Amino acid sequence: PATQAGTMFELLAPSDAEPITLHERDWRRYAEQSQSLIAELDSKARRAAAANQADFWQQRHAWARDVVEQKTPLDVPASEPDYPQLNTIDRFINARLAEAGVEPSPLTDDFAFLRRTSLDVRGVLPTQNEIREFLADESADRRARWIDRLLNDPRWADNWVGYWQDVLAENPGILKPELNNTGPFRWWIHESLLDNKPMDRFVAELVVMNGSRYGGGPAGFSMATQNDVPMAAKAHVVAKAFLGLDMTCARCHDAPYHPFKQSELFGLAAMLNRQAIKLPSSSSVPQTPGGRKPLVDITLKPGESVAPQWSFVSLTQTDLPASALRSTSDDRERLAALITSPTNDRFARMMVNRVWHRYLGEGIVASVDDWHEAEPSHAELLDYLGREFVASGYDLKHVARLILNSHAYQRAVASDESSESSAGRLFASPKRRRMDAEQIVDSLFAVSGKPMESEPLTLDPEARRPVTTFLNLGVPTRGWELTSLSNERDRPALALPVAQSIIDVLAAFGWRDARPNPITERESYPTVLQPLTLAHGSVVNRVCQLSDNSEFTELCLQDVPLDRLIDDIYLRILSRLPNSDERAMAEALLAEGYEQRRLPNGQFVMKPPLRTAVSWSNHLSAEATTIKLELEKAARAGDPPSGRLEASWRERMEDFVWALVNSPEFVFVP
Structure with missing residues (x-):
């Protein structure tokens, strides 16, 4: 800023930059533009760094295409004349439906299609303008073009990160990150998805575990501190994620219900370790001489050494062409190549089944990450x-x-549970699903247009201590960026109240603040805590407040008829128009004072900045606790109301928004 007395406050910027008005809305626009510029520069740098391996991966993919072309051609079913189809997928599905005599559900309506696809692809709801634009498009291929638009949206990456955090057991800790945690390899996951990195390369980079250990790279996956055999833990994750081999029991003994010996898991672990591993006694079932015989088989004894080995020749043989490896002596690279080899059908089928399961609610193989004795429906x-x-x-x-783009995906959800289950796993209709926890949080902030405004996820904001003691995971902007706040002792001076309010919503809907083990499906049963969190939590309170950083406020300030405003609010929150009864109730609530709602001399009310000087170094001070309690009070209060809307009418509109957000349909994928 300028420092001379009497001069105008200015932001330091390039000489040809447009001046920035000291206004919350304009500043936010400038900040978003700056972030976009930084993201583009970062993307260019990543592409340049990846280019030096482009030839290798092009050769790998050429080999993979050759393998596919040499396979016996598939016998694609003929079209069923009485069954609708949009692409080849539907021919496979319709053949089974016709055989069973089951009628598929009709195509879902446009409103449900837009909401479903937007949530499934980018993890947030469509805006009212996007919906209106789509409905105004009368072209025959508008659904396909909408899908392409979504797939090109960078938020595609955000929507997948939380899924892979669960599958790969990403488990960073902001306090004592080496204490039974992994590194924060979340940013590598995000950037890989953002760049649409080929998934064989994604797996290879994960398995090789190069890069930053604490700064977000795949080396963070290598961390399994306080674990007697860290690479055995990682072998379990990799086998389950990409091969459908659930080797949980083989960690300490031969698996009683799966055909896996402990030596097979430790052979993979030795490949990740790049050398033989000796089995510690802590990774075996203790046997007392003369004692009771264990109920499980123990063929690997403590102290025995296991060499790097691939035991799963039923999936793929160990022979690889020289072009498939950059280093023939690196066991990690060999393991990655074996997993992703085009001769290993299991990997490709695992990956596509994961996508199918996520989009239709049930996999072609029902048990997504455990394929032992699992039979595909198709x-x-x-x-x-x-x-x-x-x-x-x-x-x-x-x-x-x-x-x-398939009819199977775009069908209406079965209207009742009995008809949904009667079709079995024939995919006559998609399964009814609830939003993921991250989708709920991200959609709440998206519909309000408000930033999360969380504290930085760290207990050491001044960075006085090394990353081996404290991590700083930055200021979150999407749900996947949250993590455990490492305040199990509930010390008020270490609280991060805004972040905690967001975590409360995530946790209520199945998100885990700690991921000690890999999972694919979270707990999805309903609990009383879920509606209570939405009805009375700080996040929804803030989302519904018509403050001057709210998109709802901007909608209410537009010069439009009340009917149009009601439509916009419904489209923004529920992605549909109200029916006649809903419209009548909304008009009865909002009609009074509507013409006088805008205050001609109303002031733009800015939220005062919340600053804290509290960190680990001074949190034992009594003043630190006082400061954090004040911050918690401010977080619960939310945002100051807009001075540009008449108070009584504004409060009724806030009630209207609150009612729609708390309607049961808000949290479900239509």
Whole structure:
């Protein structure tokens, strides 16, 4: 800023930059533009860094396409004349439906289609302008073009990060990050998805574990501190995520219900370790001489050494062409190549089944990450999608596009549970689903247009201590960026009240603040805490407040008829128009004072900045606790109301928004 007395306050910027008005809305626009510029520069730098390996991966993908082309051509079913189809997927599905005599559900309406696809692809609701633009488009291919638009949205990456955090057990800790945690490899996941990195390369980078350990790179995956055999833990994660081998029990003994010996898991662990591993006694079931015989088989004894080995020759043989490896002596690279080899059908089928499960609510293989004795409902379809995945260069978006454009995906959800279950796993209709926890949080902030405004996720904001003691995970802007706040002792001076309010919503809907083990499906049963959190929590309170940083406030200030405003609010929150009864209730609530709602001399009310000097170094001070209690009070109060809307009418509009957000349909995918 300028420092001379009497001069105008200015922001330091390039000489040709437009002046920035000292106004909350204009500042936010400038900040968003700056972030976009930084993101583009970062993207260019990543592309440049990745280019030096482009030839290798092009050769790998050429080999993969050759393998697919040499396979026996698939027998694609003929079209069923009385069953609707939009692409090849539907021919496989319709053949089974016709055989069973089951009628598929009709296509879902446009409103439900827009809401479903927007949530499934980018994790947030469509805006009212996007919905109106789509409805005004009368072209025959508007759904396909909408899907392409969503797949090109960078928020595609945000919507997948939380999924892979669960699958790969990403578990960073902001306090004592080496204490039974992983590193924060979340940013590598996000950037990989943002760049649409081929998934074979994604797996290879994860398994090789190069890069930053604490700064967000795949080396963070290597951390499994306080674990007697860290690489055994990682082998379990990798096998379950990409091969459908649940080797949980083989961690300490031969698996009693799966055909896995402990030595097979430790063979993978030794490959990750790049050398033999000796089994510690803590990773075995103790046997007392003369004592009771264990109920499980123990074929690997404590002290025995296990060399790097691939035991799963039923999936793929160990022979690899020289072009498939950059270093033939690196066991990690060899393991990654074996997992992602085009001769290993399991990997490709696992990946496409994950996408199918996420979009239709149930997998072609029902047990997504445990394929022991699991039978696919549509084996030929699974093979078809797997081949498409490999031939596309392991492009996850290619598979997503195929599924999203199918009639099977775009059908209406069954109107009742009995009809949904009667069709079995024939995919006559998609399964009814609730939003993921991250989708709920992200959509709440998206519909209000408000930033999260959380505190930085750290207990050491002045960075006085090394990253081995404290991590700083930055200021979150999407749900996946949250983590455990490491305040189990509930010390008020260490509280991060805004972040905690967001975590409360996430946790109520199945999100885990700690991920000690890999999972694919979270707990999804309803609890009384879920509606209570939405009805009385700080997040929804703030979302519903018509403050001057709210998109709802801007909508209310527009010069439009009340009917149009009601439509806009419904479209923004529920992605549909109100029915006649809903419209009548809304008009009865909002009609009085509508013409006088805008105050001609109303002032733009800015939220005062919340500053804190509290950190780990001074949190034992009594003043630190006082400061944090004041911050907690401010977080509960939310944002100051706009001075540009008449108070009584504004409060009724806030009640209207609150009622729609708390309606049961808000949290469900239509």
